[in-house]
Amino acid sequence: MNASSRPASPPRYGMPLLTALFFGWGLITSLNDVLIPHLKAVFSLNYVQAMLVQFCFFGAYFLVSLPAGQVVRRWGYQRGMVIGLVIAAIGCALFYPAATFQTYGWFLAALFVLASGVTLLQVAANPYVTLLGPENEASRRLTWTQAFNSLGTTVGPLFGATLILAAADNAAAEATAVRGPYLGLAAALLAIAVVLMVVKLPKVGDTGNTRVADHTPPAWRHRHLVLGVLAIFVYVGAEVSIGSFLVSVMSSPEVAGLSESDAGHRLALYWGGAMVGRFIGAWAMKRMSAARLMTGCAVGAVVLLAVAMATGGHLTMWALLAVGLCNAIMFPTIFSLALERLGPRTEQGSGLLCMAIVGGALVPLVQGALADSHGLMPSFVVPLVCYVYIAYYAARGHRVVPVASKTTPAAAAVRT
Structure with missing residues (x-):
């Protein structure tokens, strides 16, 4: 990436918006630590079965990352992040039928869709942050946004414990305890996607509709x-x-x-x-x-x-x-x-x-x-x-x- 394709400094609204994205997917990822004991109790799972939560989530990174790179190459960083937010919101919304029908397979499918959206967000947002300003400050910018990602991973378990595990003593309520929190997350993700569609971020080497030279x-x-x-x-x-x-x-x-x-x-x-x-x-x-x-x-x-x-x-x-x-x-x-x-x-x-x-x-x-x-x-x-x-x-x-x-x-x- 040549220097001319980088803005001299990040726009005032660019980094705060990206920081919110990093916080959001940190919160979503750490909720798995709450989901594992919750679903283990609901479906009477053994530990191997309960760990399918992590395998489905991390498995999405392995399966989706390269296709996500193609999406970003075709549509660009900003639209790639919007697509990722929409997919993640769909994954959150799928928790509603999973909880309603009390089917563990639905939960795993919802997690995979959710993680696919988060993967696309990471593929688009991480390199975008490194390009959004001087090259010699790329690690500092990414460390700053990742700090808010860590804030999300710290808040996530507290959020889940309050809104999900609080129903642990009520077996009837426990099965549906995830519906409200995950629908709320779906709404928040869609709201951020709308903002991201409206805001104009700098291109910084945006590769939408461009082809890599054969050499x-x-x-x-x-x-x-x-x-x-x-x-x-x-x-x-x-x-x-x-x-x-x-x-x-x-x-x-x-x-x-x-x-x-x-x-x-x-x-x-x-x-x-x-x-x-x-x-x-x-x-x-x-x-x-x-x-x-x-x-x-x-x-x-x-x-x-x-x-x-x-x-x-x-x-x-x-x-x-x-x-x-x-x-x-x-x-x-x-x-x-x-x-x-x-x-x-x-x-x-x-x-x-x-x-x-x-x-x-x-x-x-x-x-x-x-x-x-x-x-x-x-x-x-x-x-x-x-x-x-x-x-x-x-x-x-x-x-x-x-x-x-x-x-x-x-x-x-x-x-x-």
């Missing part, structure tokens, strides 16, 4: 992007995996011996740490490079996990909770570094990065298998290895290596 190398030939895809995979996997096991760790007599209820409240510190850390990170990136800051955060996460595995008691608990603070800047920084200098392949690269979010479904399974065979605390070697790789990507793997374009037969003949 432009495909996105996957860019080494820093391919390594970035793996970095997103292991980052999301490590973050979700640690969060999934924290309640069990804090409930263990060898660690803190908390009740599951108290451990659940402490878990908010893990996600809240990511939120606070993103605001701090946005400030710190004014003073140091995003890659250097992420290297420090990744090394910090490795040290904290090593301390948690080697010690015990409350030190283990606090070390694991503190990893949330280290997570803060990783996703937006990896995303922006991986998209550097992709030019017309930016949308394709964004689709590949969003597809890698499927790590959130697969990495926890690996840790779970290790926990069953070798014990809970030794299993944390899985996220530790993930953070070692992220440290490598931040220190060296993100560097852009020029890719040779395809040459014409005539040029090749001259060269020979």
Whole structure:
């Protein structure tokens, strides 16, 4: 993307509107943590069946990300976000018939549609934020918007607990408790879509109805992007995996011996740490490079996990909770570094990065298998290895290596 296609500074209304989008899909994503126990109780599911909630949600990222990139390439960033909002609203609305007919399959289908819309939003909004202003501040802008995404993930469980789990003691009401909240979300998403259709945002390289030149190398030939895809995979996997096991760790007599209820409240510190850390990170990136800051955060996460595995008691608990603070800047920084200098392949690269979010479904399974065979605390070697790789990507793997374009037969003949 050349400098002339970027606005000198983001428009006054552009970043607030995009920030609202990031907050919204953060809230929607974290509601899964409320849906899992809710649907498990309603349909008397075992844990494997209940985890289909996460598999359907993260599976949408894997299946929809590349087609979403094609949608953005054809229709542009702004219209791509509008389409994503409408699809997500349809997914929220589908919770009404799912709850009315009390069919678990309907809930899973609604989740997949909802996640498909969120995936399209991410494919369009993440690269748009990186392009909406000077290139050297791309990571800072994305970290800022991701901070509000973390605010959404913090508010989401409180929203769900108040409006959904409050009906847990009433079996008749419990089955339909999701209808009102998700219809409200559908209405809010449609309202944002209408605003986004009316507001004129800068094009910043909008690729609607444009074609990529045949000689432009495909996105996957860019080494820093391919390594970035793996970095997103292991980052999301490590973050979700640690969060999934924290309640069990804090409930263990060898660690803190908390009740599951108290451990659940402490878990908010893990996600809240990511939120606070993103605001701090946005400030710190004014003073140091995003890659250097992420290297420090990744090394910090490795040290904290090593301390948690080697010690015990409350030190283990606090070390694991503190990893949330280290997570803060990783996703937006990896995303922006991986998209550097992709030019017309930016949308394709964004689709590949969003597809890698499927790590959130697969990495926890690996840790779970290790926990069953070798014990809970030794299993944390899985996220530790993930953070070692992220440290490598931040220190060296993100560097852009020029890719040779395809040459014409005539040029090749001259060269020979």
